[in-house]
């Protein structure tokens with residue numbers, strides 16, 4: 443018998459989960475969203491088998507419900523689910539970026555017959571919406587589950603088994619531990635990125651030099667400042683206590699560096715950078731699955747008229763489709779001024795081979 447999975451909130455994450463889970467031939471994916479145009483897009487993109495803006499219709503047959511709305515809307519959705527008719531043995535999970543508050547709320551509100559298991563895939567993007575969804579977004583990423591004490595083990599195993607289609611590394615954590623760790627490695631960095639951008643924006647003058655000279659370093663550290671403000675508003679308010687502690691530690695750490703600069707402590711300044719580099723270089727690499735650079739090639743092109751036309755003609759002659767083409771005004775963390783996006787990995791590889799054959803220097807991100 444087929445498993446019906448209902449995704450509530452068919453955006454970047456809901457859409458990506460749907461695309462990954464629908465690879466299971468035994469699964470039928472139903473989508474609910476507050477926006478009909480989002481459901482229409484999701485159906486056109488092949489993300490869902492069916493979509494509706496009526497929550498009762500969406501969840502009536504569901505064996506598993508995945509709430510993938512913004513964090514504040516996850517609470518509101520749990521409230522609404524308590525009023526609806528659900529399948530016996532249904533598992534409800536979510537993908538919210540914070541866990542303690544949501545898990546506590548679910549335990550208080552949901553009836554005993556319902557199994558709630560908090561979830562958070564540790565992969566995403568600064569882009570939002572179902573258009574940015576990818577079946578490979580979670581590949582090789584950690585996917586945290588936070589089952590509460592007493593959650594039936596067979597239900598957790600059922601969910602883990604379904605999530606295997608994301609090809610993520612599913613791990614279990616205590617919700618508070620999750621919020622503490624993710625506060626430091628995800629939430630606080632988003633605050634810093636946006637604070638830095640706002641600081642620099644405030645320095646801007648009529649020559650727009652900051653805007654023009656912002657190069658690789660600034661862009662690398664601030665990509666996530668392009669993320670969805672509403673999503674991050676909810677995240678910060680939901681992880682308030684941990685973030686306030688981290689902010690205090692941060693202020694202390696910054697003061698220490700400032701003192702080193704004031705005192706011209708050359709050796710200690712070097713140590714500061716060395717310690718950071720060692721930890722950063724030791725982070726495990728994630729080679730696949732990141733949405734932004736999936737099928738992109740970066741090509742060093744000389745600044746000649748007709749150069750882009752030549753590349754497009756070479757690819758076109760081999761029937762290799764270009765889905766996007768962009769001149770990089772400022773190079774980010776990659777060499778190559780022309781970025782070409784391909785439809786899939788195989789076309790990208792053919793494109794790479796062809797352009798290299800014609801003497802172009804071709805780079806991939808990461």
Ligand SMILES: NC(=O)c1ccc[n+]([C@@H]2O[C@H](COP(=O)([O-])OP(=O)(O)OC[C@H]3O[C@@H](n4cnc5c(N)ncnc54)[C@H](O)[C@@H]3O)[C@@H](O)[C@H]2O)c1
Nearest residue numbers: 451452453454455476511512513515538539566567570571
């Ligand atoms: N963006 C990331 O990098 C990332 C990564 C992991 C987890 N998350 C979490 O995933 C969740 C969704 O984020 P996203 O990036 O996919 O956002 P998104 O904006 O791409 O998608 C959210 C979707 O939810 C819909 N929605 C809004 N209110 C709703 C409601 N009340 N009921 C049903 N649908 C509703 C929106 O119309 C939209 O389609 C958030 O809780 C976020 O914290 C995000």
Ligand SMILES: O=C(O)C(=O)C[C@]1(C(=O)O)C=C[C@@H](O)C=C1
Nearest residue numbers: 539563564565566567568628666
């Ligand atoms: O890659 C990005 O753009 C992200 O911000 C993804 C990111 C992160 O901070 O790593 C953001 C929020 C999540 O809940 C999980 C992942």
